[in-house]
Amino acid sequence: MSKGLLIVLSGPSGVGKGTVCTALRSQVPDLVYSVSATTRSPRAGEVDGVNYFFKTREQFLEMIEHDQLLEYAEYVGNYYGTPRDFVEKTLAEGKDIILEIEVQGALKVKEKFPDGIFVFLMPPSLDELKDRIKGRGTESQDTIDHRMSVAVDEINLLQHYDYAVVNDKIELACERIQSIITAEHCKIRK
């Protein structure tokens, strides 16, 4: 049995990680999605263990303390993190698992899981990324400038990744990621 692979899909905010990840999962039903843990309350329709593992603050802090998270971060007063046991259990079953995560989180995962396949989703150009960030809504020029500067800093972290995939078209980006997964399964580990 070929061992399962952890595929970490990351990239700057606005690049389309979520869209590409959703498309990929619909094309590759065998690909398991890494479900995050969070302390925020479930929204209508969200199911525990599917959308998130919903935890109390106490439970989450205990997971941190027992090194049960591959990474975690606090965002607008709530904790979000990647449970280690779900990833390890999936890989042990010989299944591939994909984790969609922002750049800083991916680098933390790499510290604990250097054997993961780290894929950086790239905008076709910085202009294109700016358009996508602008296109999201009615954000102020300051916010847009700030998010662009963060994105440029993140793109400079590219060399910590294994692969760069340009998200010019969702289907093409998905095909490239599927190729990377196929190739990694053929790779001779030394």
Added chain:
Amino acid sequence: MSKGLLIVLSGPSGVGKGTVCTALRSQVPDLVYSVSATTRSPRAGEVDGVNYFFKTREQFLEMIEHDQLLEYAEYVGNYYGTPRDFVEKTLAEGKDIILEIEVQGALKVKEKFPDGIFVFLMPPSLDELKDRIKGRGTESQDTIDHRMSVAVDEINLLQHYDYAVVNDKIELACERIQSIITAEHCKIRK
């Protein structure tokens, strides 16, 4: 421009390198085929520079002397080799080039071209390989045994390669090799 890649397709005799290489070339017309140099005479229909670069023995020995071959071997009284300049010219143009070659030759190419992508085509099983070697014609049991023992020795050289591709079905083997090429173009070189 993405730099061209040298893909070295190798594997034991009888595994189907030639068939897979031909199928791959018809599916990927942009993939350049590395044309060998030889001292043997052209057969009917063979074109210089397409099937082989036909050389005199003197020319070939001169190519060896000037390190113009990535590898060479003598076989049934004739020389065969891989001209370095054709490979380098193709890569410099940003094109991928595929070299189909037996295992010992591939390892010699690796010494001169460590950046190549070394793909080992595997039989689905040793029994399957034996059937293929037998199926070729009316070879004696001794010949079959000898070729099987060479094949097993060659399979033990797998760890010098980057990828192992099982040739269970030609289309599947081709898809895997295409995935490897796509993935390698996405790879971040460090």
